[in-house]
Amino acid sequence: MPQISGSEEIRALERRYRFKFDKSLGQNFINDQSVLDDIADACGAGPKDLVLEIGPGMGFLTMVLADRAGKVLAVEIDERLIPILDRNLALYNNVEIINQDILKTDIPALIEEKGRFKDGSRPENIRIVGNLPYYITTPILTGLLEAGLDAESITVMVQREVADRIMARPATRPYCVLTLELAYYGVPEVVRDVPAELFVPRPKVDSAVVKLSLVKGGTVPVRDRDLLFKVIKAGFGQRRKTLSNALALGGFGKEETARALEKAGIDGQRRAETLSLKEFADITGALAPDA
Numbered sequence: 001m002p003q004i005s006g007s008e009e010i011r012a013l014e015r016r017y018r019f020k021f022d023k024s025l026g027q028n029f030i031n032d033q034s035v036l037d038d039i040a041d042a043c044g045a046g047p048k049d050l051v052l053e054i055g056p057g058m059g060f061l062t063m064v065l066a067d068r069a070g071k072v073l074a075v076e077i078d079e080r081l082i083p084i085l086d087r088n089l090a091l092y093n094n095v096e097i098i099n100q101d102i103l104k105t106d107i108p109a110l111i112e113e114k115g116r117f118k119d120g121s122r123p124e125n126i127r128i129v130g131n132l133p134y135y136i137t138t139p140i141l142t143g144l145l146e147a148g149l150d151a152e153s154i155t156v157m158v159q160r161e162v163a164d165r166i167m168a169r170p171a172t173r174p175y176c177v178l179t180l181e182l183a184y185y186g187v188p189e190v191v192r193d194v195p196a197e198l199f200v201p202r203p204k205v206d207s208a209v210v211k212l213s214l215v216k217g218g219t220v221p222v223r224d225r226d227l228l229f230k231v232i233k234a235g236f237g238q239r240r241k242t243l244s245n246a247l248a249l250g251g252f253g254k255e256e257t258a259r260a261l262e263k264a265g266i267d268g269q270r271r272a273e274t275l276s277l278k279e280f281a282d283i284t285g286a287l288a289p290d291a
Contacts, residue, residue, distance in 0.1 A: 007031040010200045013058055017084055021201055025078055026133025028199040029057045030157075035194055035209070036064045042191040042211045043129050043155045045069035050115050050123035054102050054130030054140065054156075057081065059088040065129060066092045070117050073110065077101045093118070103139060107147045126151040134159045134203075138178055145185045155191070155211045163190055163208035171274045177236050181229065183277045186214040220281040228284040235272030235280070243275070244268030252287065260286035 010029055013019065021027045030036060039061060045051050045068050056062045056074040058081065066072050066089070075098045076085065082099055089095045096114055098105075116122055128151055132140055137158050144154060158166070161174075166188050168174035182188055191209040196202050222228045234250020235243055243266065247257040261268045263286040266279055 007200045010058060013084055017080075019080055019084065022078065026135055027057070027078070028131075028201060028203045030060065030131065030194075030198060031200045032194075032198040035192070035198055036061050038192050039129060039155060039157070039209055040064045040068060042209060043127050043153065045125075045127045045129075048124040049152075050111070050126050052107070052111065052126065052128045052151075054128070054132065056085060056097070057131065059085045061129070061131065062089060062095060063092065066095050069127075070094060070123055071096070071115070073098060073114055075100055075102050075105060075110075103136065103143060107144065108149060111149070128154040129156065131157040134162075134205075137162050141178075142181065145181065150216075151214055153186075153211055153213050155209065157194065157207050157209055160193065160206040160208045163210050166210055166212075170276055175273050177232055180232050180277050180280065182212055184218050184220065184225075184228070186212040186219065188212045220278050222281045222284050224284060224288055227288060228281060231284050231287065232272070232280050235275070239271065239273060241271070242269050243272055246272055247283075256287065 010031055043051065043065065045065060047070050049069050051065050051069045051072045053062055053065060053072055053074045056076050059074070062072055062074050062085070072095045074085065074095060076082065077100065079099050082097060085097050089097070098110065098114070111126065115126070126149060128144060130140070141154070141156070165174045165176055165178050166182055167190060168176070168179045189211050191211050194207040194209060196204065196206050218225065230251070231247065234252065235246050237250050238246035241249070244257055244261065248254045258268065260283055264279070264282040266275070266283060
């Protein structure tokens with residue numbers, strides 16, 4: 001297995017290829033081998049699995065993943081990194097580099113076209129991994145979840161503050177729409193913290209590796225997933241207002257809201273931030289047209 005030598009190797013490649021880090025792309029590369037190994041361990045990819053890697057950077061994590069997985073599709077937006085990736089991954093015949101913006105990529109179509117192994121067989125599992133740019137973490141996560149991929153897990157590096165939001169409990173400040181969306185799609189856990197000094201260049205904040213083990217059909221029973229998310233967003237859209245007022249202002253009529261809350265057994269004077277995902281699902285069920 002290849003071992004990253006640390007920031008010196010990254011800086012050497014930077015000089016050799018005259019590469020300049022682009023702040024607008026949120027480029028911060030991991031310079032610690034233990035972090036790479038921990039991400040790959042958490043991902044859990046094996047020889048029959050396909051890994052979709054978002055933002056491979058210079059390819060150090062890609063190499064670790066390629067040693068374990070049957071195939072790695074590495075999606076990198078920055079075309080300046082492609083020569084470096086080609087150089088670092090030259091010995092791997094199970095890695096395919098895709099120079100695209102993940103936010104503009106039809107991910108199911110990409111996996112359908114590029115996801116087969118060399119013998120033509122399909123992977124048993126799909127696992128998603130990425131060191132996500134801080135400024136587009138939420139759009140990437142929601143895009144992956146809404147793509148409807150039959151994936152096993154998503155293991156990503158995120159800003160520590162985002163990890164706190166993902167893991168938040170009701171009635172706490174970090175608890176938000178993202179908390180509930182991810183809790184619907186799967187079971188999250190923090191794999192490890194990653195201090196800022198383990199990146200090149202060094203960011204201003206610490207990070208964390210988070211794994212979301214996906215649950216087919218969602219973690220709570222609900223007939224209309226879109227309606228569930230509409231209810232959640234309406235509740236948090238007026239976070240300081242009572243649930244009754246927030247839902248009414250969010251597009252649900254006052255009478256309709258009152259009936260649904262009564263049917264669900266939810267006190268309308270509560271605020272959205274105090275409700276569990278199950279309670280939001282109960283309200284959604286009561287609001288459904290055929291409820």
